[in-house]
Amino acid sequence: MFPEISIEQLVAWGLRDPQQAKQELQILSDSGLTPSLVTQILGRFSQLLPLTSDPDDVLRDYVNLIQKLSPNVSFSGESAANDVCLNLINLFSMSQPLRVSVLEDLDIVPLLEHVQNANCDLNDMSASISEAIQQFDKNDSDLVARLHRLKNQRITQIGFLELIFFPSLEIISEKLTTVCESIIRATVQFLLQRHEDRWGNPIRSDGQKCRFAVLALSQLGGRALSYSNDIELICIYDEEGKTDGVRSKSNQVFFESVAKDLEKMLGGLVDGQEIYRVHYPTPSSNPDKPLVMAADEAIRHYDLVGRPWERQSLVRAHPVAGDIALGKQFIDRLSTWIYRRYLSVAEITEIKALKRRLENLTQRSGDAAFDVIAGHGGIRDVEFVIQFLQLLNGADLPEVRSSNTLEAMESLTQAGFLNHQEQTILSKNYRFLKNIEHRLQLSYGTQTQCLPRSSIERGNFIAQHAPHFLNFDNQESSREDSFEASYEKCTAENRGVLNHLLHDAFVDDRPLDSEVDLVFDPNPDQNRIEQILAPYGFKDTSLAYRNLMRLAREEVPFLSTPRCRYFLAAIVQDLLKELCRFPDPDTTLFNLCRTTASLGAKGVLWELFSFHRPTLSLYTSMCATSPYLSNILIRNPGMIDELMDGLMLEKIPEFHQQEAELTDLCKGAEDIDPIVHSFHHAQTLRVGVRDIVGREGIEATRGALSDIAETCLREWARFEYAELVKRLGEPVISVGPRAGHIAEFIIVALGSFAGRELSYNDNLDLLFLYEADGGTQHRRSERKKEQVTSNQHFFSELAQRILKRAAERGPLGRMYVIDTPVPRENQGGPLAKSLNWLESYFQGEGVLLETRLLLFRSRVVLGNELIGQKVMHLLHDLAFRSDRHSIKGEGDHLHAIRADEFSRVPADDFYLGSGGVRDIELIVKLLQIYHASKERSIRQPNIGAALLALQEANLLNDEEYRILISSYRLFSMLESRMHWTEQNSCNQLPGGDLLEKLAIQLSFSNGEELARAVAEARIQATAVTDKIFISSLTEIGLPIRQ
Secondary structure: OOOOOOHHHHHHOOOOOHHHHHHHHHHHHOOOOOHHHHHHHHHHHHHHHHHOOOHHHHHHHHHHHHHHHOOOOOOOOOOHHHHHHHHHHHHHHHOHHHHHHHHHOOOHHHHOOOHHHOOOOHHHHHHHHHHHHHHHOOOHHHHHHHHHHHHHHHHHHHHHHHHHHOOOHHHHHHHHHHHHHHHHHHHHHHHHHHHHHHHOOEEOOOOOEOOEEEEEEHHHHOOOOOOOOEEEEEEEEOOOOEEOOOOOOEHHHHHHHHHHHHHHHHOOOEOOEOOOEEEOOOOOOOOOOOOEEEHHHHHHHHHHHOOHHHHHHHOOOEEEEEOHHHHHHHHHHHHHHHOOOOOOHHHHHHHHHHHHHHHHHHHHHOOOOOEOOOOOOOHHHHHHHHHHHHHHHOOOOHHHOOOOHHHHHHHHHHOOOOOHHHHHHHHHHHHHHHHHHHHHHHHHOOOOOEOOOOHHHHHHHHHHHHHHOOOOOOOHHHHHHHHHHHHHHHHHHHHHHHHHHHHHOOOOOOOOOHHHHHHHOOOOOHHHHHHHHHHHOOOOHHHHHHHHHHHOOOOOOOOOHHHHHHHHHHHHHHHHHHHOOOOOHHHHHHHHHHHHHHHOOHHHHHHHHHHOHHHHHHHHHHHHHOHHHHHHHHHOHHHHHHHHHHHHOOOOOOHHHHHHHHHHHHOOOOOOHHHHHHHHHHHHHHHHHHHHOOOOOHHHHHHHHHHHHHHHHHHHHHHHHHHHHHHHOEEEEOOOOOOOOEOOEEEEEEHHHHOOOOOOOOOEEEEEEEOOOEEEEOOOHHHOOOOOOEHHHHHHHHHHHHHHHHHOOOOOOOOOOEEOOOOOOOOOOOOOEEHHHHHHHHHOOOOOHHHHHHHHOEEEEEOOHHHHHHHHHHHHHHHOOOOHHHHHHHHHHHHHHHHHHHHOOOOOEOOOOOOOHHHHHHHHHHHHHHHOOOOHHHOOOOHHHHHHHHHHOOOOOHHHHHHHHHHHHHHHHHHHHHHHOOOOOOOEOOOHHHHHHHHHHOOOOOHHHHHHHHHHHHHHHHHHHHHHHHHHHHHOOOOOOO
16 A cells, blocks of 8 residues: 655646546555555655656556556565566656557566576577567568567667666667667568579579678667667679579569568558668769669779768678678778778868768757757767778778777777877767767657757756766756756867867878968068068058968867868969959958858868869959859858859759749748748859859840749749738639639739849849739638738738838848839839739820830749730730831830930940940830831840841841840940949949959950940940931931931
8 A cells, every 4th residue: 555645745746637646556556566665666756757747647657557567477575576667667757768668568577677687699689580570471561560579679678778777888789789780680581581482592603692791881880879760781792693483583683672671671660660760872973873782893883983971981881681701701892992092182072071061951950059969079070080080091000990989999099090088088978978869769769869959858858867977966956057068068079189180180291382381381571471472463461461361260169270271271372373363462362351251161162172273263253353242152151062053063053943942942931031042142152153254144144143033033922922811811803704713913024124134133123913803712611701801902912022022121131122113003002903904004095105115025924824925915915006106106205215314324324325235225125116016026025135036027237236236245244243343333334453353254354445345335336226216217207306
């Protein structure tokens, strides 16, 4: 009988339902427990239940277990069953997954009585499992369930051992590894026999039976498996051949079927859990590579196309199933590839890039400070650097080639590549982190690798587990602080040692040039600085030297400055040569320092430039000539990969590819602004990079910038439409042939956006339309009484939301200014108009020519294909009238507009002045006014395409077309480059150094030559435009205005 326990005591245990708990304890008291055991049970409950997140569940499950066990188990005296009975309270309190395993399989309980002496021999365990699964040859689901139960029994034993008796990390890792290897070995043996019964024995060319081996990588390969279900395997066989059965198959098909069945069987779900989740690594260089390869073929594959990340993963390769001798032979043969005597800079860089990407994933998920595996200074960092040191030194010293991390630390220390202090720090901290990993997985599930974010849950975890591997004082309040201080100290120590080790791996004793020597010289005198830097055109060599030294220093504390300096020295001569290509190398170097500081890891950048020099030229040009692109990098330092993509991609992604990418990125996001901004900056950077190096013409560049704007616009519209529908319902047409259908939303681009001729940072001219009037409806019956509105209000609010998304000056900056140039009835009138309104407005009296000219350059950028065709047909009908009388008046009016614009702009304005961009656009519109009603081919929103169509329609002769298109392209390129400089005015040529930089960008020898070219282009274009205006007006009988 349990002693009377008060409600207050039960509440103090953390129980939310103390009355139910009293009933549970009463049931427990009737289960035949001795008074001594009762007292100990109550003591354990009072100690452990307050530390669990679900004490009521723990108590209930424990009582249920004792009830089920009591008829068959005696809890009298000092039996082993009593010890297990008490220790199960610890298990149930500390590990919900193991609690479930015990409750589902009561046969586990007797196995826990002698867990410290349990047999863990690999061969014995494999044989036992093989015997247990032989009877399931015809039923895979029963076989999977049997394997799952066998694994759960073994894992629960190991978890119980770790939680109750605190053995060393090596013992637990070895036991977990042995269980996994035993299951794989028994399953492979079973599958091989099954396939041989079906297809016969696989035979080699010499007539002998072909051997098959399974190699483990990662934690399993390093015999350091945790409770995680993930395992990484490689499968190989002797050589190609055929099976000797009636239904003969090639050896490759035979063994690939075995590998697939192994993945399927171990991945079979029982109550939502796999036995093990098998991964077969597939190199990106050959994604179609078969799962299984002959040994010789695999060796050739690695020799020809193997990547450094594959080499590093194979450091931990270990044969676990099949023919173990074949696996060992394969590793021995491959060792000359794995452990090369020399790693190139490119190989080292790729290994480092892999680590950087893994770290970036952790940073983006926000778990860097909580992730014991992938966080900074975590388990993966330690394993990464130990493997890296093994790669560097394993060729000469085979003794450092251990697949186990702790053993590798010991052998590297004995070989002198780690000193005793480094080895002590790393091994101690590695054990500490692995213990945390184990207990996280026991507490929260096999895939857990992050400490709880909730301070309460983290405090409970620390109180339950940390005392077993940390020394605390007696003050309860200090436990969490002590643990977190120890954890931070551990990761900080790891980072310090690892940075030091990486720097030592890059020692180089090549002869130094004077520029290189300057980088390494800690205190050069001014004469030497002047002697070295003055020939490169620097006016202030002292400041240039200080800026150069800024490039040699990492500003992030845990990055290695010596390594950064080393790689800067490797490129410094080429860097200085690039800087002096520009008229002001001092300013260019300063801008380069400013941009590079924002990237963080300078050493990685110099390393990139050291083996891919075109990127150095590109980067220097960008810093010298384009504050616009540089500022994208400064504000978005993670976009170094986009910088590379711009150089490496064969072409700019098509519009549909961009739209699919952004849609995928925004899928499920509650706030799309950061995603859209990042996408916009990344794509613009790619386009700009290709523009700098001359990969694309001006037409393709402007088309790509227009596609980016259209992609962002469509995503804003999609997102905001869905949000408005949730609140107001769907807009439904009320009258007409489509009454009852959803009204379509249409966005029409005008001006340069319509012509796919946007420049950098251009405004967007838009017209917001909707199909027809009506009102919104909620389709779901339970929401029919919620708020509704008119279609005009719905679509106008949608347009307003899009405007706000584009133009809002938030922390992410403004993306676009959107103009809606088609007049509204009043200043506060609705933004969105129906198609009926549009038609009646433009067919009415008093519409200015300037307003109708907007429709000449229009293009539907949002709306389904059918409605888009309908809208474009309507817009063309409204724009290109066939009335001869109106044409005469409009031609005269356009001539007046042209003269008025010229009188109000400076003479050197190449955009709005005579013979400039605007003048060429007016000529196109003039000819469209006269001829587009009959010559439909010239109805082009793109000026370049319109000029070509006018030539093909014999409305421009060849010489006129050549002059106008070449002038238009020159002015367009000049305008784009002016946008790079972020100047207030992009319509006039600048002077001084900026003009010289523009000349370099546009491939002119100097600024004077560029100015002459612009002036000559304007003179020639003006002669053509004047001639066309005069001849057109004369042709229709209007007086010529002088």
